[in-house]
Amino acid sequence: MGLETADRVRAVPPSGIRRFFELAEERDDVISLGVGEPDFSAPWAARDAAIDSLERGRTSYTSNRGLLELREAISGHVDDRYDLDYGPDEEILVTTGVSEAVDAALRALVDPGDTVAVVEPAYISYVPGVIFAGGEPLRVPTREADEFKLTPEALESAGAADADLLMLCYPNNPTGAVMTGEELEPVAEFCREHDLGVLSDEIYAELQYENEHTSIATLPGMRERTVVFNGFSKAYAMTGLRLGYAMAPPEVVTAINRVHQYGMLSAPTTAQYAALEALRSCDDEVEAMVDEYDRRRRFVLSRFDEMGVDCFRARGAFYVFPEVPTDESAEAFAEGLLKEQGVAMVPGDAFGDGGEGHLRVSYATGLDDLREAMDRFEAYISG
Amino acid sequence: MTARDDLLDLLVEDARHTTADLARMTDLTENEVEAALAALEEEGVVAGYQAIVDWERTDREVVRATVELNVTLDRETGYGDIAERLARFPQVKTLRLVSGDYDFLMEVEGSSMHDVSIFISEKVAPVPEVTQTVTHYVMTTYKDRGVVLDDDDEDDRLSVSP
Numbered sequence: 381m382g383l384e385t386a387d388r389v390r391a392v393p394p395s396g397i398r399r400f401f402e403l404a405e406e407r408d409d410v411i412s413l414g415v416g417e418p419d420f421s422a423p424w425a426a427r428d429a430a431i432d433s434l435e436r437g438r439t440s441y442t443s444n445r446g447l448l449e450l451r452e453a454i455s456g457h458v459d460d461r462y463d464l465d466y467g468p469d470e471e472i473l474v475t476t477g478v479s480e481a482v483d484a485a486l487r488a489l490v491d492p493g494d495t496v497a498v499v500e501p502a503y504i505s506y507v508p509g510v511i512f513a514g515g516e517p518l519r520v521p522t523r524e525a526d527e528f529k530l531t532p533e534a535l536e537s538a539g540a541a542d543a544d545l546l547m548l549c550y551p552n553n554p555t556g557a558v559m560t561g562e563e564l565e566p567v568a569e570f571c572r573e574h575d576l577g578v579l580s581d582e583i584y585a586e587l588q589y590e591n592e593h594t595s596i597a598t599l600p601g602m603r604e605r606t607v608v609f610n611g612f613s614k615a616y617a618m619t620g621l622r623l624g625y626a627m628a629p630p631e632v633v634t635a636i637n638r639v640h641q642y643g644m645l646s647a648p649t650t651a652q653y654a655a656l657e658a659l660r661s662c663d664d665e666v667e668a669m670v671d672e673y674d675r676r677r678r679f680v681l682s683r684f685d686e687m688g689v690d691c692f693r694a695r696g697a698f699y700v701f702p703e704v705p706t707d708e709s710a711e712a713f714a715e716g717l718l719k720e721q722g723v724a725m726v727p728g729d730a731f732g733d734g735g736e737g738h739l740r741v742s743y744a745t746g747l748d749d750l751r752e753a754m755d756r757f758e759a760y761i762s763g
Numbered sequence: 764m765t766a767r768d769d770l771l772d773l774l775v776e777d778a779r780h781t782t783a784d785l786a787r788m789t790d791l792t793e794n795e796v797e798a799a800l801a802a803l804e805e806e807g808v809v810a811g812y813q814a815i816v817d818w819e820r821t822d823r824e825v826v827r828a829t830v831e832l833n834v835t836l837d838r839e840t841g842y843g844d845i846a847e848r849l850a851r852f853p854q855v856k857t858l859r860l861v862s863g864d865y866d867f868l869m870e871v872e873g874s875s876m877h878d879v880s881i882f883i884s885e886k887v888a889p890v891p892e893v894t895q896t897v898t899h900y901v902m903t904t905y906k907d908r909g910v911v912l913d914d915d916d917e918d919d920r921l922s923v924s925p
Contacts, residue, residue, distance in 0.1 A: 401922060401924070412920075414922060414923035414924070416924045505925065671764070679784065
């Protein structure tokens with residue numbers, strides 16, 4: 381055959397989520413708690429800015445790095461919110477969602493055979509991204525006993541001391557775990573000691589309910605070895621507009637931009653104008669959405685407590701990660717729950733082996749559906 | 764935001780939240796929720812609990828109108844006195860003193876346009892202080908107290924996504 385697929389593509393199995401999605405699609409009465417995106421629409425001001433940009437005919441490419449105005453707004457925003465100091469000219473790159481930023485960064489930073497330690501359970505794209513970039517993924521499991529927080533011990537025992545890069549995501553998809561500055565410091569110390577670069581996906585930074593977000597890049601000696609990713613999908617409910625950004629020292633952003641400019645050219649212009657307006661005027665809407673997620677989070681955690689289902693107290697993103705309350709595998713339990721009760725939750729092992737025995741439960745769903753889904757869950761485990 | 768504010772937001776969103784659900788969402792105990800609600804009712808902060816009904820989806824004919832009212836005051840009669848008199852009519856569902864071209868904005872409900880017209884002409888207009896009424900019949904309600912009516916938007920997100 382003239383078109384032979386590449387080894388590194390064949391090496392990546394299909395997403396575990398994909399199979400579950402197909403199962404869920406087979407019936408139309410499903411209440412889905414398997415959704416990794418907000419159930420809100422983007423704030424109206426942001427949508428209006430997108431419409432306005434189209435009406436004005438702003439339909440051409442922007443600079444590869446993104447609209448300067450947007451980069452300036454991002455620079456001010458991350459400074460205000462997270463105490464991160466990145467210059468708009470050389471240290472910020474606007475991308476087509478954080479997914480593209482992570483992919484471009486991996487391809488810019490990974491040489492063939494380089495090892496990238498991925499903290500698991502992890503967002504489903506990290507390990508494939510490492511493989512596509514020619515790197516070797518090294519899985520670093522975190523444990524529920526540690527509230528799914530990363531520790532130097534976990535890094536040590538996984539052999540991450542010899543890795544080149546560390547990929548992490550806090551607040552975490554799928555566990556909802558967060559890490560404070562104090563908890564990140566020993567991880568930072570490990571990275572400094574073993575000369576690891578860090579790729580820190582902070583897309584859920586705004587969705588943190590009991591602490592303020594701390595970026596690992598603000599810790600001593602970390603800024604020069606960290607790429608911080610963030611974007612508009614989660615906090616601003618703009619998943620479909622596909623807008624993210626990467627921040628790093630100039631030479632690193634230049635390298636990531638080299639991949640980006642040949643692959644993507646520039647992020648969608650319409651989305652960039654929407655994002656600019658989101659940063660300028662949508663704080664109140666974000667706050668209202670965060671309040672609502674927090675209420676749902678408390679509701680779901682409390683319902684699992686009442687059912688006697690073990691679920692550590694997730695403090696970020698919009699997921700909780702309960703233990704499977706039966707002897708079944710996560711996949712078998714999730715499949716049974718879907719077939720018998722019409723409730724979709726994602727088996728934890730879709731996010732790496734460390735997720736086995738758990739379910740990802742998204743509360744980005746209205747309270748009526750959440751209430752019904754939790755009642756059905758209870759019926760399933762007692763039935 | 765205080766726990767009281769949180770409870771108020773939740774009740775405005777859905778007054779049928781059970782005490783247990785309110786407790787789950789606010790991290791208060793059920794007893795604390797009950798006590799807070801009792802206090803809010805006692806203080807008159809929570810003045811009532813009502814459903815938002817889209818009457819157009821029922822067989823029942825409900826005619827609504829908003830009525831602009833101009834009044835004159837004298838030494839003995841203030842806005843409060845007039846409001847007290849008008850608010851007693853069961854047909855008057857909402858009554859507000861407003862700034863601008865008229866004094867009161869009143870929402871009136873009846874079983875037919877004739878019913879509403881008779882009420883305005885025979886009960887409201889004759890009130891001595893009322894100098895002018897302008898009645899606007901409601902033709903369609905799209906949003907009521909923050910709730911969009913006839914909103915059949917499907918959740919079009921993928922049922923499972925990363």
